[in-house]
């Protein structure tokens with residue numbers, strides 16, 4: 001009995017099992033997508049919906065294809081990719097650093113927390129126009145906006161993770177005369193990883209929102225900018241194409257975060273039972 | 277004879293060097309709602325170098341608190357604890373502490389958990405690895421090195437924490453109900469191993485337990501504590517030469533000690 005439990009929980013960590021779980025939900029996803037796209041195509045053809053309202057999937061595919069062969073999309077795609085990933089990385093670094101300060105240094109918490117709570121109630125996108133004024137129309141203002149919006153969920157999760165640490169582990173480290181740095185690196189940091197990754201997942205989504213909103217307000221390049229241009233030109237299939245490239249960035253980032261979480265926080269998942 | 281009840285702990289250790297002196301120590305906790313709980317009243321006990329001292333007492337009487345004070349992890353509210361004559365103000369660092377809960381790090385494998393004290397004391401990696409294999413074998417967990425704590429049963433986790441405490445070959449071992457979660461057979465084996473370690477290494481061991489038989493079997497002396505606020509009701513020397521074979525658990529001589537200790541524990545009021 002115990003052997004079965006042990007083996008199954010080992011399997012749940014091995015890449016084979018990970019691939020299988022991903023594989024099965026991916027399979028389901030592919031099936032439902034095919035069904036949805038088919039329904040979409042049928043509805044558009046059946047009711048003769050005009051292209052400038054809802055293009056048929058085949059039109060969208062054509063737009064994507066022409067975006068790819070002409071290479072028009074590449075620059076916009078790369079710009080937005082750099083903005084989203086850049087904002088995310090900045091937010092992650094600052095979130096962990098400031099979160100650790102607030103979560104661990106009482107005086108920092110007393111000073112920082114009121115500002116944090118005040119800031120949290122402000123819709124951060126409202127600050128984006130100001131950021132464009134301060135940081136210009138280029139890529140920097142987009143990274144700052146994306147980073148600012150992604151920063152808060154990461155920070156809040158880091159603080160929570162550090163403050164809910166099992167005190168007995170710290171006492172154990174003290175009994176070994178570990179330094180504060182060792183306690184941070186060996187107990188606090190690994191212990192808060194499940195919280196950090198929850199924050200990073202939200203942060204990745206928020207970072208994309210920030211980058212696109214900032215592009216909407218003012219930019220020369222980027223998928224958000226392209227969407228506005230094409231909307232003005234009533235190129236609706238082109239808008240859909242840009243949206244799909246945008247969601248590609250989101251999916252990639254989310255997948256990366258989840259993969260890292262699987263590798264680093266496998267221990268915090270509930271123990272699997274032997275049956276099923 | 278099993279009849280010797282000692283009220284003044286100090287005269288027992290004539291000729292033996294005192295390692296730890298607990299002098300009028302008390303602990304009052306202040307709870308979150310501002311009330312104060314006196315967990316330990318006034319405890320006096322001296323522990324000789326190389327001695328095996330057990331602490332018996334009702335649940336919640338303050339045994340863990342006393343042990344943590346000896347470890348330097350909890351500050352006494354009154355009195356003073358001396359280690360080699362010097363007041364204990366912070367943790368020893370080289371003592372092996374086994375906590376009442378295993379307190380393992382779930383993100384580390386069994387072996388990595390056992391290597392933790394070595395890492396902090398900057399022991400070279402190969403020495404650390406070898407040592408962790410040795411102690412894991414000692415606690416009967418050979419072959420489990422690469423498992424993670426949540427793949428083990430409660431008793432196995434507790435054995436990992438014992439291995440971790442023993443990994444640095446400490447001179448002072450402080451154990452809080454280390455064998456509570458073990459089955460009878462494993463417990464007997466662990467008792468024998470602990471007795472052997474105690475005699476081979478000459479380590480001083482303070483051992484909190486709920487098992488009267490275990491306390492009598494292992495100890496040079498058994499401290500019986502009263503209910504909260506706890507003081508030491510009696511210190512009973514077990515005058516049977518060590519090492520003691522496991523069969524001695526069932527002997528008449530041991531039985532008399534057990535009866536005496538049980539009577540001391542049951543004793544109500546003052």
Ligand SMILES: Nc1ncnc2c1ncn2[C@@H]1O[C@H](COP(=O)(O)OP(=O)(O)OP(=O)(O)O)[C@@H](O)[C@H]1O
Pocket residue numbers: 305306307313315333334335336337338339340341342376504
């Ligand atoms: N950190 C704390 N804050 C407040 N009260 C505490 C704290 N730790 C222990 N106590 C109280 O002190 C008393 C003694 O606790 P302790 O853990 O030392 O008992 P124990 O003898 O080890 O009990 P057990 O045999 O059940 O482990 C208990 O009443 C407990 O409620």
Ligand SMILES: [Mg+2]
Pocket residue numbers: 339340341376452
């Ligand atoms: Mg206890």
